[in-house]
Amino acid sequence: MTRVALVQHGDVAVILSDNPPVNALSTDVRVGLVQALSQAIADPTTKAIVIACNGKTFFAGADITEFGKPRQPPILQDVIGHIEMAPKPVIAAIHGTALGGGLEVALGAHFRVAVPTAQIGLPEIKLGIFPGGGGTQRLPRLIGPIEALKLILSGDRMPADKALAVGILDQVEEGDPVQIGIAFAHKILAEGRRAIPLSERDDKIASVRADSSVFEVEAAAQLKRRPGQEAPAACVESVRLSFTVSIDEALARDRVRSQALVAGDQSRALRHVFFAERAAAKLPEFAGAVAPRAVRNVAIVGAGTMGGGIAMCFTAAGIPVTLIDATEQGLSAGLERVRNNYATSAKRGSITQSEAGKRLGLISGSTDRDAAVGADVIVEAVFESMELKREIFADLTRKTQAGTILATNTSALDIDDIAAATDRPEDVIGMHFFSPANVMRLLEVVRGAKSGWQAIATAMEVGKVIGKIPVLSGNCDGFIGNRMVAKRSAQVDRLLLEGAMPRDIDSAIKGFGFAMGPLETNDMSGLDIGWSIRKRRGTPFAIADAICARGWFGQKTGQGYYRYEKGDRTPRPNPDADSLILEISEKNHVNRRTIDRAELIERMVFPLINEGARILAEGIALRAGDVDVVWINGYGFPAWRGGPMFYADLVGLKTVVDRLDHFATQTGNADLRPAALLRALANKGASFAEWDKDRLLAQ
Ligand SMILES: NC(=O)c1ccc[n+]([C@@H]2O[C@H](COP(=O)([O-])OP(=O)(O)OC[C@H]3O[C@@H](n4cnc5c(N)ncnc54)[C@H](O)[C@@H]3O)[C@@H](O)[C@H]2O)c1
Structure with missing residues (x-):
C-alpha cells in the first residue's frame, strides 16, 4: 500500500505521508519517503521539497510494533541521510506531534516550520531506548549538546513556541502546514538561502568540544537521578559522540547501541508498560456494548x-x-x-x-x-x-x-x-x-x-x-494495590525484627529502583493510619505497633522510623527507634542476623508477586499487566523493571516459587507459600505474559 504521495505545487514538490492514526514511520512509509524523495530530486522543475503529513499529526514516531523484530530496510538513519543530502532545500512542515523518529526526520530536513499547536520531542527514553535515527547527533548541532541532552533525557514534549525560541523550529505560523511549508520554500528560494545539512554544522558544538566540563557536570547530575538504567547512560554516551567523533562514526556506533538496547530487558519492560497501560483502560468483556454516561x-x-x-x-x-x-x-x-x-x-x-x-x-x-x-x-x-x-x-x-x-x-x-x-x-x-x-x-x-x-x-x-x-x-x-502493599508491609516488619534496620530496608528497595523506601513513605503519610487499620483488623505488627505506641507517627510528630528536624522532611537516623527495634527483637527471642540486600529485595518483592497471583486467580485484576500498571503508577515500582508481574517473568516463576517456599520454611510464615496459580504456572514453565494472552483469547 502506498502510504507516501508526491504532489507537485509549481516548483515545490510536497512529499505527503498518510499512515493513520499517527503517521508512524513503518517500513512502507520509509520506503515511500525514499522513493518520493528520489523522484523530487530527479525532477528538474522541482526547486524545493516540503515533507508533511496528512491526518492529525506529523510523524509521531517509529512503529512500536516493529520493535524487537528484524529491521526492514531502509533503516530510519538512512532515510534521514537521504533527506539531508538532497541537493535541494527540504522543509519539514509540522502539525500535531513530531516525536522520536518524527523529529529526527524533521532534523534531517534543512528547515522546520510548524503550526502553533505543534509539539516536538524525543520520548525514546520512556521506552528504554535512545533516539537512534541521528537525533542525538543532529540536535546537538542545532541547539548545543547540553540543551540537546536535557531534552533527550527528559523525553518530554516541547510546544512550538518554545521550540522556536530555542532554535529547533525556523518559523511558527497559523494555517495549513502544507501551505506554510510551500510559502516558506518560496521565501528561501527568493532569498537564495543555502540548504546546509545539520551534520555539516559545527558552530554549536565547537565550544563543548574545546571544553566539555559543563557538559560532563550536567550529564553526571542527570545520571545520578536514574541509577541502574541503561537508556539514559546510552543517551549521554551518544550525545557525547556528537562532539568527539565524526558523525558517520557516531551514527555507526549508535546503530549498534540502539539494537542492543531494543533487545535488552529494560526496553522490553518499558514497552510492556506502554502496551499494558493502554490495555488496562479497555474493557474487553463488553467492549462497545454499553456507552458511558x-x-x-x-x-x-x-x-x-x-x-x-x-x-x-x-x-x-x-x-x-x-x-x-x-x-x-x-x-x-x-x-x-x-x-x-x-x-x-x-x-x-x-x-x-x-x-x-x-x-x-x-x-x-x-x-x-x-x-x-x-x-x-x-x-x-x-x-x-x-x-x-x-x-x-x-x-x-x-x-x-x-x-x-x-x-x-x-x-x-x-x-x-x-x-x-x-x-x-x-x-x-x-x-x-x-x-x-x-x-x-x-x-x-x-x-x-x-x-x-x-x-x-x-x-x-x-x-x-x-x-x-x-x-x-x-x-x-x-x-489491587493496597492489598499487595499489606503483604510487603508484613515482611518489612518481620525483616526489622529479624535483623534489618530501617535504612537497610529503604536503601535496598531504592537500589532496586523505587524512588522511596516503604518506611520513609510510611513516615511521610503518618504511621497512625496503618496502626488504626491493624487494630481494627486484629493483625498486629511487632515493630510498627511498638513505634506507634510511643506516639511516634512519622514526620508529623518529628520522629518515626527516622528522625526529622523542624521544617525539614529529610529522614535522619533515629537512634531511639533503632534501640526500640533491638529491644523488641530481644523480647521476642529473635537472634538477629545480617540480611543481605538480595534477600531484602526478594522478601519485599516476591510477596507482591505472590499476592498479585492470588488477585489474578480470583479475578480481582483482569490481567497481570493491570497489576503492573497499578504498581508503576500508584506505588513507585520502577517502570524499567516492568512491574512486579513482568519482573517475575524475567526472574523466572520457578525461581520465585523456590524462594518463596524457602522463606516460608525459614520464617515459619505460611502466607509466604506460593499461591496456587503461581505454582501452577511455574510447574508448566509458563509465565504471567502467557496467562494474559490466554485470557485475552478466551474473551
Ligand atoms: N489521604 C490519602 O492518601 C487517601 C488516598 C486515597 C483515598 N483516600 C480516601 O479518601 C477519603 C478522604 O480522605 P482525605 O485524606 O481527603 O480526608 P480529609 O480528612 O482530608 O478530608 C475529609 C473531608 O470530608 C469532610 N466531611 C466530613 N464529613 C462530611 C460530610 N458529612 N459531608 C461533607 N463533607 C464531610 C471533612 O470536613 C473533610 O474536609 C477517605 O475515604 C480516604 O480513605 C485517602
Whole structure:
C-alpha cells in the first residue's frame, strides 16, 4: 500500500505521508519517503521539497510494533541521510506531534516550520531506548549538546513556541502546514538561502568540544537521578559522540547501541508498560456494548486533601465541579488549598496564570448536599467511616436521578456495604484516587458485586478524560494495590525484627529502583493510619505497633522510623527507634542476623508477586499487566523493571516459587507459600505474559 504521495505545487514538490492514526514511520512509509524523495530530486522543475503529513499529526514516531523484530530496510538513519543530502532545500512542515523518529526526520530536513499547536520531542527514553535515527547527533548541532541532552533525557514534549525560541523550529505560523511549508520554500528560494545539512554544522558544538566540563557536570547530575538504567547512560554516551567523533562514526556506533538496547530487558519492560497501560483502560468483556454516561459536571462530597485534589483533576479537563463539605470551615480550607496549589503551579510555570484562573473558576463550593443534584458523577471523599459513607450514599440516591454515578474514593471500605445503603447499587462504584490526587496518574475503578456496566464504563472513560490511567479492580480488602502493599508491609516488619534496620530496608528497595523506601513513605503519610487499620483488623505488627505506641507517627510528630528536624522532611537516623527495634527483637527471642540486600529485595518483592497471583486467580485484576500498571503508577515500582508481574517473568516463576517456599520454611510464615496459580504456572514453565494472552483469547 502506498502510504507516501508526491504532489507537485509549481516548483515545490510536497512529499505527503498518510499512515493513520499517527503517521508512524513503518517500513512502507520509509520506503515511500525514499522513493518520493528520489523522484523530487530527479525532477528538474522541482526547486524545493516540503515533507508533511496528512491526518492529525506529523510523524509521531517509529512503529512500536516493529520493535524487537528484524529491521526492514531502509533503516530510519538512512532515510534521514537521504533527506539531508538532497541537493535541494527540504522543509519539514509540522502539525500535531513530531516525536522520536518524527523529529529526527524533521532534523534531517534543512528547515522546520510548524503550526502553533505543534509539539516536538524525543520520548525514546520512556521506552528504554535512545533516539537512534541521528537525533542525538543532529540536535546537538542545532541547539548545543547540553540543551540537546536535557531534552533527550527528559523525553518530554516541547510546544512550538518554545521550540522556536530555542532554535529547533525556523518559523511558527497559523494555517495549513502544507501551505506554510510551500510559502516558506518560496521565501528561501527568493532569498537564495543555502540548504546546509545539520551534520555539516559545527558552530554549536565547537565550544563543548574545546571544553566539555559543563557538559560532563550536567550529564553526571542527570545520571545520578536514574541509577541502574541503561537508556539514559546510552543517551549521554551518544550525545557525547556528537562532539568527539565524526558523525558517520557516531551514527555507526549508535546503530549498534540502539539494537542492543531494543533487545535488552529494560526496553522490553518499558514497552510492556506502554502496551499494558493502554490495555488496562479497555474493557474487553463488553467492549462497545454499553456507552458511558456523558460527564458534563461533577460534584465532590468532602473538600479535604483528596476532595480538593480530585476537583483539580476534573477542572484540568474543563469539567465544572461543585465541591461540597459539611462545614463552612471545611469548605473554605479545601478551597484555600486548591487556590494555593494553582498559585504554586502558575508560579512554577507548569500552567499559565490565566489557565489557573480558568480552572479555579470552574469550581463552586457549597455546604449543602443538595448542590450535588444534577451532576452526572458524584465522588464521595469524606472521612474513612462506613457509617458516614452509608448515610451520604443513602441520602444521595434519594436526591439524585437513576443513572447518576455515585462513586466513593474509599481506600479500604467494602464497596458492596456502601452500595447496600442505596436502592441503586448498579450506580455505585469505587473511584480510588491516589494522593496527591491531582498528580498521581493511577485510578483504581472498583467494581462492586452489583455495579452496573454503565457505571463501570463511565468511571473508566471519565478517568481517561481527566488524564488518569484507569485500572479495573474487583472489590476486596485493599483492592489491587493496597492489598499487595499489606503483604510487603508484613515482611518489612518481620525483616526489622529479624535483623534489618530501617535504612537497610529503604536503601535496598531504592537500589532496586523505587524512588522511596516503604518506611520513609510510611513516615511521610503518618504511621497512625496503618496502626488504626491493624487494630481494627486484629493483625498486629511487632515493630510498627511498638513505634506507634510511643506516639511516634512519622514526620508529623518529628520522629518515626527516622528522625526529622523542624521544617525539614529529610529522614535522619533515629537512634531511639533503632534501640526500640533491638529491644523488641530481644523480647521476642529473635537472634538477629545480617540480611543481605538480595534477600531484602526478594522478601519485599516476591510477596507482591505472590499476592498479585492470588488477585489474578480470583479475578480481582483482569490481567497481570493491570497489576503492573497499578504498581508503576500508584506505588513507585520502577517502570524499567516492568512491574512486579513482568519482573517475575524475567526472574523466572520457578525461581520465585523456590524462594518463596524457602522463606516460608525459614520464617515459619505460611502466607509466604506460593499461591496456587503461581505454582501452577511455574510447574508448566509458563509465565504471567502467557496467562494474559490466554485470557485475552478466551474473551
Ligand atoms: N489521604 C490519602 O492518601 C487517601 C488516598 C486515597 C483515598 N483516600 C480516601 O479518601 C477519603 C478522604 O480522605 P482525605 O485524606 O481527603 O480526608 P480529609 O480528612 O482530608 O478530608 C475529609 C473531608 O470530608 C469532610 N466531611 C466530613 N464529613 C462530611 C460530610 N458529612 N459531608 C461533607 N463533607 C464531610 C471533612 O470536613 C473533610 O474536609 C477517605 O475515604 C480516604 O480513605 C485517602
